[in-house]
Structures are given as C-alpha cells and as structure tokens.
Amino acid sequence: MTNINTDKLSSARFAEATDAFVEVFTASVDFDQRMAAQDIQGSIAHATMLCASGILSTDERDAIIAGLTQIGGEIERGEFVWSIKQEDVHMNIEARLTDMIGIAGKKLHTGRSRNDQVATDIRLYLRDEISHISRELTRLQTAIVNLAEQHSDTIMPGFTHLQVAQPITFGHHLMAWFEMLSRDYERLQDCCKRLNVMPLGAAALAGTSYPIDRHMTAGLLGFSRPSANSLDSVSDRDFAIEFAATASLIMMHLSRFSEELILWSSAQFDFIDMPDAFCTGSSIMPQKKNPDVPELVRGKSGRVTGHLVALLMLMKSQPLAYNKDNQEDKEPLFDTADTLINCLRAYADMVPHLRAKKANMYNSAKRGFATATDLADYLVRKGMAFRDAHEVVGLAVRLGLETERDLSEISLAELQQFSALIGEDVFGYLTLEGSVAARKHIGGTAPETVKQAILTAKQQLQDR
Numbered sequence: 001m002t003n004i005n006t007d008k009l010s011s012a013r014f015a016e017a018t019d020a021f022v023e024v025f026t027a028s029v030d031f032d033q034r035m036a037a038q039d040i041q042g043s044i045a046h047a048t049m050l051c052a053s054g055i056l057s058t059d060e061r062d063a064i065i066a067g068l069t070q071i072g073g074e075i076e077r078g079e080f081v082w083s084i085k086q087e088d089v090h091m092n093i094e095a096r097l098t099d100m101i102g103i104a105g106k107k108l109h110t111g112r113s114r115n116d117q118v119a120t121d122i123r124l125y126l127r128d129e130i131s132h133i134s135r136e137l138t139r140l141q142t143a144i145v146n147l148a149e150q151h152s153d154t155i156m157p158g159f160t161h162l163q164v165a166q167p168i169t170f171g172h173h174l175m176a177w178f179e180m181l182s183r184d185y186e187r188l189q190d191c192c193k194r195l196n197v198m199p200l201g202a203a204a205l206a207g208t209s210y211p212i213d214r215h216m217t218a219g220l221l222g223f224s225r226p227s228a229n230s231l232d233s234v235s236d237r238d239f240a241i242e243f244a245a246t247a248s249l250i251m252m253h254l255s256r257f258s259e260e261l262i263l264w265s266s267a268q269f270d271f272i273d274m275p276d277a278f279c280t281g282s283s284i285m286p287q288k289k290n291p292d293v294p295e296l297v298r299g300k301s302g303r304v305t306g307h308l309v310a311l312l313m314l315m316k317s318q319p320l321a322y323n324k325d326n327q328e329d330k331e332p333l334f335d336t337a338d339t340l341i342n343c344l345r346a347y348a349d350m351v352p353h354l355r356a357k358k359a360n361m362y363n364s365a366k367r368g369f370a371t372a373t374d375l376a377d378y379l380v381r382k383g384m385a386f387r388d389a390h391e392v393v394g395l396a397v398r399l400g401l402e403t404e405r406d407l408s409e410i411s412l413a414e415l416q417q418f419s420a421l422i423g424e425d426v427f428g429y430l431t432l433e434g435s436v437a438a439r440k441h442i443g444g445t446a447p448e449t450v451k452q453a454i455l456t457a458k459q460q461l462q463d464r
C-alpha cells in the first residue's frame with residue numbers, strides 16, 4: 001500500500017538515491033497528520049454508509065469502526081508511529097487499520113479515493129477551526145463592548161490624517177473596532193456555509209460505480225449536502241482561499257487596532273496604559289515598556305496575507321481535476337488558523353486590562369482645536385454660508401494658536417471681531433462635551449448614541 005516501488009531499491013545506485021529523496025519530498029505525513037481526527041471521523045462515516053448500502057458486512061463495519069477508534073486513541077496519546085513510507089495521514093491510518101483487523105481494513109477504501117478523502121478532511125478541519133476562531137472573536141468583541149461601556153462619555157480627539165479633527169468619545173472609537181470585527185464574524189460564518197458541502201463520493205475524479213448513499217454520509221458528517229460535481233469536488237480549494245482571505249481581513253483589522261494601541265501607549269500620545277503582562281522591557285534601556293503583543297500581531301498580519309497569496313497562486317492555472325499541487329495547501333492553512341487563533345486570544349485577554357488615561361485624552365482634544373467645525377456649523381445655523389464660516393473659524397483658530405488658547409477660552413468680544421453673528425450661546429457649542437453631545441444621530445459619537453450602540457452590540461453577541 002505504498003507508492004514506493006521496492007523493486008527499484010535493488011537497481012542502480014542513482015535510482016535508489018533519487019527514490020529515497022523523492023519519498024521524503026512527496027510525503028506530507030509530517031504536517032497532514034494534524035487532520036488525523038477528521039480523517040478518522042470521515043472514514044467512520046464512510047464505513048457506516050458502505051454497510052448501510054450493502055457494500056460492507058456489519059462485521060466488517062464494526063471491525064473498521066473499532067479499529068479506527070483505537071487508532072484515534074493511539075494518536076491522541078502520542079503512541080501512534082507515523083511512517084514516511086506511508087506518505088500521508090490517510091495511508092498511515094489505513095495501513096495501521098489493516099495491520100490491526102486484516103482484510104476488512106483493506107475494504108475501507110472501497111468507493112473512495114484519497115482525492116475526495118483529503119478534500120473532505122480539510123473541510124472538516126476548517127469547520128472545527130472556524131468554530132474555535134468564532135469563539136475567540138466573540139470573546140474579543142465582548143471585551144471591547146465592556147470597555148466601551150466604561151467609556152461611553154470619555155472624550156478624546158478623533159483623527160483624520162493622524163491630525164486632531166473633531167472630539168469623539170472613546171466608547172465610540174472602541175465600537176468602531178467592534179463593527180469591523182462583526183463583519184469579520186459574518187464573513188467567517190458565510191465562508192463556513194460554502195465549505196460545509198461534502199466531497200466524499202467524488203472518488204478520484206469521476207465518482208464511483210458502487211451504489212453509495214452520499215446523502216447519508218453527508219448527514220453523518222454534518223455537511224449540508226453532497227457536492228454537485230465530482231471533478232470540482234476533488235480539485236478546487238476556493239473554500240480554503242476564502243478562509244485565508246477572511247483570516248487576512250481579520251488580521252488586517254487587528255493590525256490597525258495594534259497600530260493605534262502602539263501609538264497611544266507612546267509617551268507622545270500617552271492615551272492608554274497597557275497591562276504589564278502584555279509588554280516587555282528592553283535589555284538595555286531600563287525606562288522602556290514595549291508594546292510587544294500589538295507589535296507582533298501587526299507583524300503577523302503580513303504572514304497571514306502571505307498565506308492567502310500562496311494559496312491563490314497554488315490554485316491558479318491548475319487543470320481539472322486533482323493535482324498533487326494541492327498537497328501544498330495544508331501548511332499555509334494550518335499556520336493561518338494557528339496564527340489567527342493566537343492573535344485573537346492575546347487580544348481577548350489583553351483588552352479588558354487596557355486603562356484609558358482620560359485627562360490626557362481630554363487635553364489632547366482641547367489642544368487640537370477639535371471644535372472648529374462646531375463653530376463653523378454654529379455660524380451656518382445663524383445664516384452664514386459654510387465657506388465663509390470656514391474662513392471666520394480659520395481666523396479664530398489663528399488667534400487661538402497665537403495666544404495659546406482653545407476656542408472655548410477666547411472671549412466673546414474677541415470672537416465677535418470675526419463675525420457679529422456670534423453670540424453668548426456659542427460657548428455651548430465650543431466645549432468638547434457640547435460638540436460630542438450634538439452628534440446624537442444613529443452612528444454618531446454622542447454618549448447617548450454610544451450607549452444605544454452598545455445595547456445593540458450586546459444583543460448581537462447574545463444571539464450568536
């Protein structure tokens with residue numbers, strides 16, 4: 001049951017050496033043994049269906065299931081001996097089964113091929129990983145919502161071009177991250193829907209002449225249905241690419257999240273305090289507290305996108321149906337799932353311990369003339385054209401810069417030099433609190449709107 005032609009071992013030296021190398025070169029067992037649990041799960045369902053369809057006897061089925069169950073235990077306990085001679089996870093398990101139960105073991109592969117088997121295993125594997133990733137994502141989103149709840153009225157500067165733009169609430173900023181991750185969550189579930197279709201029965205490429213019941217196997221494995229075309233089933237890895245694309249988007253979002261945490265924890269911003277347990281010191285500079293976790297996550301986003309590109313290039317131009325190229329899909333996929341789970345886990349553990357430095361956030365918004373737009377809007381409401389208002393506010397900001405005062409600190413008489421439309425009521429708009437409170441429409445930054453968004457978010461998390 002191996003691809004190696006043992007006759008060759010006694011032929012010319014060159015051929016012998018090449019074969020030994022090719023054996024190692026073509027083997028995948030070192031990495032695909034990771035799908036052992038899914039391989040066994042698929043084989044048990046296949047054997048159950050073969051028996052129900054009259055292709056295996058009940059004794060054979062029972063021997064196969066008992067043998068596979070025992071093998072599963074050996075693998076879990078680390079007792080199973082993996083052999084490169086058996087090339088991959090599928091052949092290793094089948095060979096051990098045959099050792100254990102004899103001829104019945106050899107019948108397991110009836111009506112299937114490694115091509116539909118491996119396509120099934122990857123789908124089962126990704127389904128498991130997606131449910132793990134979804135749990136971590138939900139844990140992180142819960143942490144974000146809880147932090148936002150503490151800061152629905154904490155004022156900070158909002159930025160465009162990384163320049164202070166308008167005052168916002170920290171809770172609102174946190175909820176922006178929540179929204180990104182909610183779309184990621186939906187994408188994951190959507191990806192799962194498409195990959196949850198069963199390739200088994202496609203066999204090598206053309207299907208099988210045995211009277212198999214694909215609906216039964218699909219039902220046993222929790223797939224929504226059997227796949228509709230045998231050639232497509234064994235060849236395409238678009239579902240894996242879709243998963244990697246979704247993972248890349250999540251990592252891209254985490255990299256943006258990271259970048260902000262890194263900036264904010266610097267002495268220049270000083271908006272947040274990162275928990276010590278998630279930072280490290282410098283071996284040479286005693287004053288340093290480095291935001292290692294966000295930096296690593298930001299770095300790892302590149303690695304996951306790299307896997308996406310690798311998978312796209314792997315699939316590109318492959319003729320139908322199965323090609324050995326596809327064996328190369330495993331390592332990028334496994335690493336994508338591992339990296340993503342680790343990054344989400346680190347973030348879900350860290351976010352509850354982030355401490356906002358409210359006074360610094362507030363003062364930064366104040367120093368940046370964050371309410372300039374509010375003054376312009378005020379003048380427009382009094383009848384001035386927006387472009388003229390923009391001009392007037394520019395003059396007021398210049399005075400503020402020259403005299404080191406925020407707009408709310410300039411006297412009414414001074415403001416009236418720029419426009420007679422300005423009255424005593426202007427100060428209600430020039431304060432940071434007035435500015436954020438005014439933006440109370442859906443999606444706005446007002447504390448009352450943020451509180452509402454948090455309620456909706458909590459409901460969304462509960463409904464998952």
Ligand code: ARG
Binds near residue numbers: 028032088326328
């Ligand atoms: N190890 C192979 C893979 O990962 C399994 C399928 C091999 N099929 C074949 N006909 N060589 O793709």
